[in-house]
Amino acid sequence: MKKVSVSFTLNGDLVTAEVPPNWTLLKTLREYFELTGAKEGCGVGECGACTVIVDGDAINSCIYPILEVEGKSVTTIEGVASKDGALHPLQKAFLENNGVQCGFCTSGMIMSSKALLDHNPDPTEDEIRASIAGNLCRCTGYVQIVESIKNAAEMIKQEK
Amino acid sequence: MNDFEYLMPTTINEAISLHEKYGEGAKYIAGGTDVIVKIKEGKISPQCLISLRHLQGLDNIIYEKGELRIGAMVTHRMLELSPVIRNEFPVLADAVENIGSVQIRNVATIGGNIVNAVPSADGAVPLIALGAEVRVIGPKEARIIALEDFFIGPGQTSLKTGEILVEFLIPKLLSHTGAAYWKHTRRAAMELPILGVAVLISLDDDMKTCTEARIGLGVVAPTPMRAKNAEAILKGSKVDEEILKKAGKAAAQECKPRDSSRGKAWYRRDMVELFVQRMAKVAMERAH
Known part of the structure; x- marks a missing residue:
């Protein structure tokens, strides 16, 4: 199939991909850019393992047509830590609070909670739970994940 | 793919x-x-x-002189977070904040939800209770259709080839009007409804006599439907427990649910009877 060209900002860098028009954002991230942090779980927008942030909003990249990111800004788990390698408070908090078990859902969990904290730095527990309702953890470690997000919100507050 | x-x-x-x-x-x-x-x-x-995402002007929520216009490309998340929707049309917030996940709501549009016409579409039921019409533009003509007439069957709408649903038009509500929607599910998130019930009630200055009632029901017929018999019982009556019970029973009788994996027909009827009453009460509390 004839390839199309799409340009967007990926983790802060302006990039261009040449991919078939029927590719999704997830496929492009994993197979063109070799960024394999976002996972394919269900592939139909139910599980949230593919969650990335597009223009500030968490979305399921597995059902997002690649051409729709033209001119937009995409952040993946690979772009969450700072360029010098310092972890984001969410990443620290997930490690310290056992928010990571098998790890398959983790990048999606962190991207959903990052979108939440970027908009709402002081969320209630209900708001935290609503923000990750679309991220399934098959280890069922939700308690630690919610604790991790609360802890990250604290860390961010203290940094300021 | x-x-x-x-x-x-x-x-x-x-x-x-x-x-x-x-x-x-x-x-x-x-x-x-x-x-x-x-x-x-x-x-x-x-x-x-x-x-259709790049069509100009289809992603606005416009509230002017009591009339509400919602562009077809408005996402569920935009509706959920809109102060106009939360304050003036909470019945819509009831529905959209429980559709899918944040990731889905950030992308999925109200127009898409309606055009897909699945019997479980949560967006349709409160819009029907609000008396919404849809504006459609096609190769030959532009037309306006009442939303309740837009659905023909499961997955089927009256859209003709090439036509695009461009916006929803919600007429100015009568004074003292309130409306509420209940999505009945087994769990709190990421779930399709077993049924959905929206009730809109307008009251006279005495805040008791019902001057207008519109009841939308979802998943209890091949398409979203209005419970017109129940509405007729409410309209003109002084609304009390007795009348609400009658209206609930009438709605349960006129709906046409079937057995499915998410719920049996008898259960759906029972729940229609119950939630028509409960949502009518919430609607009356919201009327001011």
């Missing part, structure tokens, strides 16, 4: 011309949360997707 072209027109006329050019193989796509899934599952295999 099958091979397809992906086109992004910026005007409605351009979108319609592209649809005519590609004919049978063309399919409009809005947020894509249903269309892409259907393609992945092999249920449809269009040769050309025509994105």
